[in-house]
Amino acid sequence: GAVVSQHPSRVICKSGTSVKIECRSLDFQATTMFWYRQFPKQSLMLMATSNEGSKATYEQGVEKDKFLINHASLTLSTLTVTSAHPEDSSFYICSAPLWDGGAGDEQYFGPGTRLTVT
Amino acid sequence: GNSVTQMEGPVTLSEEAFLTINCTYTATGYPSLFWYVQYPGEGLQLLLKATKADDKGSNKGFEATYRKETTSFHLEKGSVQVSDSAVYFCALWGGSNYKLTFGKGTLLTVNP
DSSP states (O other): OOOEEEEOSEEEEOTTOOEEEEEEESSSOOSEEEEEEEOTTSOEEEEEEEETTSOOEEOTTOOTTTEEEEEEETTEEEEEEOSOOGGGOEEEEEEEEOOOSSSTTOEEEOOOEEEEEO | OOEEEEOOSOEEEETTOOEEEOEEEEOSSOOEEEEEEEOTTSOEEEEEEEOSTTOEEEETTEEEEOBTTTTBOOEEESSOOGGGOEEEEEEEEETTEEEEEEOOOEEEEEEO
């Protein structure tokens, strides 16, 4: 099956610094990727849709200047949390749909990145 | 807009018990419906899906039937195992937009 990887799996950073999280589709191309945020014991909140070759589309209430998304290639999207603060601590998950002409709505998820801001 | 409502947890069962996790949805058109599972410390994995009314998705002994008349997609398993302990998310794709809309998740704990 399709595989999506994320790097790093865990990161601890100091308040005020920036952190970059990578999301890669390993065996398929993804023109679209999605970034989610998951708070403890809660559901996934869609943050933004990453589009290869164009600007990301952000959900209402998500600061695009704080959460920078770059879809550099058909297999890589990055999320940069700029000037991180403790309230940005969370589990960040990416996903990519496998557009195989049939089940194009089937999403494959990365294993997630645990961000802790101290 | 789209929305998914699933049974509040946590759910605690003994091994070999019957499991039902309720899920209902609101959407326009004909969305696809999914159950995802998240094991401790891991990302989400697709458990099963159904793309049209009356379809039954099944995997690893879990089943769910797409019921358009009741806008439901309840997850069932006849005999749970300790290894089924995880958080289960009901989700839909399509309807009024092409994004995954998740329910809040249900934590299942199965005791030996």
